[in-house]
Amino acid sequence: MRKQKSKWTGGLLLMLLLSWGLAGHAGAASVQQDFYNVVIQDGADPWAYKHTDGYYYFTKTTGNNVTIWKSRTLSGLDAGESVSIETGGQNIWAPEIHYLNGAWYIYYAKDDGDNANHRMYVLENTSQNPLQGTWQDRGQVTDNTNKWAIDGTVLQVGNQLYFIWSGWEGNVNVSQKLYIARMSNPWTIVSDRVEISTPEYTWETNHNPHVNEGPQVVIRGNIINLIYSASGSWTNDYCLGLITADINADLLQSSSWHKRSEPIFKSANGIYGPGHASFTTSPDGTGDWIVYHNAKNNQSGWNREIRIQPFTWNADNTPNLGSPLAPNSKIPVPSGEPERIRIEGEEGQFGGVAYASGSPNGSGGMKAGHIDTADSFVEYSIDIASAGEYILSARTANGTTDLAWSTLMISVNGSDPAPFYITNKGWENWGLSTKRVHLQAGENVVRFTKGNGYGEIDLIDVFPAD
Incomplete structure (x- = not known):
C-alpha cells in the first residue's frame, strides 16, 4: 500500500482551508484557484445563463428531452441540481433557457424523426425557480414561411424582442442561413423573416451542406455582436464567426448587419472544431466567459465535450476570444468562485494491484491507475470543517478498447459504491468526471474501486456546491 506524501506543512494551509469550511489533509492537499478544462465531459450546444438570483442555468443537447442544470459556479455546472422536461418529438437540439418579461422560456428544435421536419418550439414557466413549477407548451415559433429551423435565440433591444435562427431558404438542405424576425x-x-447571413467565405463553404448556425447575441455599448458557428459541425473546421449591427439600426434590414471576413475562434492548441458557444460572466460579474463545445479528439466529429475560458473586448466593443486554451494548461477559476482543495491522484493510498505511475500530461507528472481487479482501490482522506454539499471533480481518463464509457465505483465514508462515469477519449487525454457529495464534518474517506472498463485519476478537486 502506497503512503501519502507530504507536500504542505505548518498551519498556513489549515488556515486557508478553514476559511471556507474545508480542511483537507495538510500532507496531501493544497488550496488552488485554478482548474483544467474540460467542465462537462460529454455534450454539445451549451447554453449558460446567469440569472439575478446568482445561479447559472445551463442546458445542452441531450437528444430526447430538455434538461436544465442549476449551479452556483461555472466550473461546477456538471454537478448542478437538474431536472428533465419532456417535449415530445425526436432529435431535440440546442435548447436555450431565457428569462423574459417575468417568466422563463425554453427554446428548442425538434422533429418527428425526419430532419427535414425540424422546427423551433418554446415552453413557458412562470415559477421563480425554473426547476420547479409547470412548463407550458407555447407551441411552434415560426414565421409565415414555416421552413426548416433550428438554433433559435432571442435578442432583446429595449422592450422589443427579435427571434434569430438558422434555417433553409427552401425545402432542401442546400445551405443553412441566419434569419431574424420581430x-x-x-x-x-x-414580421417576415429577413436573411442576415448566408455562407459565403471559404471557411463557411468548405463542406457540404454550407452552414451558418448557432447564433448567439452579446450586446456591448452600442454594438450588437452576433457570434455564430460556421463550416461542418462534424469536422475540425467548425469555428465561430462574427456579425455586428448598431443597436440603433433597423435590425430588419439586411444592410444593418456586417460580417467579418475571417473566423474569430477556430481550432488551435490541440482543440478541434470549437463552436456553438454561449456567453456569460463570472459569479461576481467582473469577468466575461465563453462556454463552447469541441471535438473530444482530432477528427472525432460529433463526439464532443464542453469547455469554458475567459475572453476580453476589443476597443470597438467586439469580443476578443483569442484561441482555445491548450488542454493541459491551468486556467484561473472564474472570479467569485470558491477556492478548491486539490489532491493529486498519486497522493492517495493504494490497495490490490493499483498504483501510481508517470503521466506526461498529468498535473503533477503522475496519476493514479491500474485499478484493474476487484480488490484494487485508491482512497483519499479529506477533512471538512463544516458538513454540507460539495462538488467532487476528478480529472479522469479512459482509453478502454471498444467501450464508450468506463466507470470507477466511488464510495464516500463507506457508502454503497456508485458509478463514477468516465468518457472514452484515450489515455492521457484528460476529461472531467464530477459528483455532488455530502461530506461530514471531520475526516471523510473517498474510495475508488474497479467498475466497468478502466479509468485513471490525475487529480481531485473538492469545493462547496452552494
Whole structure:
C-alpha cells in the first residue's frame, strides 16, 4: 500500500482551508484557484445563463428531452441540481433557457424523426425557480414561411424582442442561413423573416451542406455582436464567426448587419472544431466567459465535450476570444468562485494491484491507475470543517478498447459504491468526471474501486456546491 506524501506543512494551509469550511489533509492537499478544462465531459450546444438570483442555468443537447442544470459556479455546472422536461418529438437540439418579461422560456428544435421536419418550439414557466413549477407548451415559433429551423435565440433591444435562427431558404438542405424576425411576445413572430447571413467565405463553404448556425447575441455599448458557428459541425473546421449591427439600426434590414471576413475562434492548441458557444460572466460579474463545445479528439466529429475560458473586448466593443486554451494548461477559476482543495491522484493510498505511475500530461507528472481487479482501490482522506454539499471533480481518463464509457465505483465514508462515469477519449487525454457529495464534518474517506472498463485519476478537486 502506497503512503501519502507530504507536500504542505505548518498551519498556513489549515488556515486557508478553514476559511471556507474545508480542511483537507495538510500532507496531501493544497488550496488552488485554478482548474483544467474540460467542465462537462460529454455534450454539445451549451447554453449558460446567469440569472439575478446568482445561479447559472445551463442546458445542452441531450437528444430526447430538455434538461436544465442549476449551479452556483461555472466550473461546477456538471454537478448542478437538474431536472428533465419532456417535449415530445425526436432529435431535440440546442435548447436555450431565457428569462423574459417575468417568466422563463425554453427554446428548442425538434422533429418527428425526419430532419427535414425540424422546427423551433418554446415552453413557458412562470415559477421563480425554473426547476420547479409547470412548463407550458407555447407551441411552434415560426414565421409565415414555416421552413426548416433550428438554433433559435432571442435578442432583446429595449422592450422589443427579435427571434434569430438558422434555417433553409427552401425545402432542401442546400445551405443553412441566419434569419431574424420581430416578435410581439416570447412565442409569436409578427414580421417576415429577413436573411442576415448566408455562407459565403471559404471557411463557411468548405463542406457540404454550407452552414451558418448557432447564433448567439452579446450586446456591448452600442454594438450588437452576433457570434455564430460556421463550416461542418462534424469536422475540425467548425469555428465561430462574427456579425455586428448598431443597436440603433433597423435590425430588419439586411444592410444593418456586417460580417467579418475571417473566423474569430477556430481550432488551435490541440482543440478541434470549437463552436456553438454561449456567453456569460463570472459569479461576481467582473469577468466575461465563453462556454463552447469541441471535438473530444482530432477528427472525432460529433463526439464532443464542453469547455469554458475567459475572453476580453476589443476597443470597438467586439469580443476578443483569442484561441482555445491548450488542454493541459491551468486556467484561473472564474472570479467569485470558491477556492478548491486539490489532491493529486498519486497522493492517495493504494490497495490490490493499483498504483501510481508517470503521466506526461498529468498535473503533477503522475496519476493514479491500474485499478484493474476487484480488490484494487485508491482512497483519499479529506477533512471538512463544516458538513454540507460539495462538488467532487476528478480529472479522469479512459482509453478502454471498444467501450464508450468506463466507470470507477466511488464510495464516500463507506457508502454503497456508485458509478463514477468516465468518457472514452484515450489515455492521457484528460476529461472531467464530477459528483455532488455530502461530506461530514471531520475526516471523510473517498474510495475508488474497479467498475466497468478502466479509468485513471490525475487529480481531485473538492469545493462547496452552494
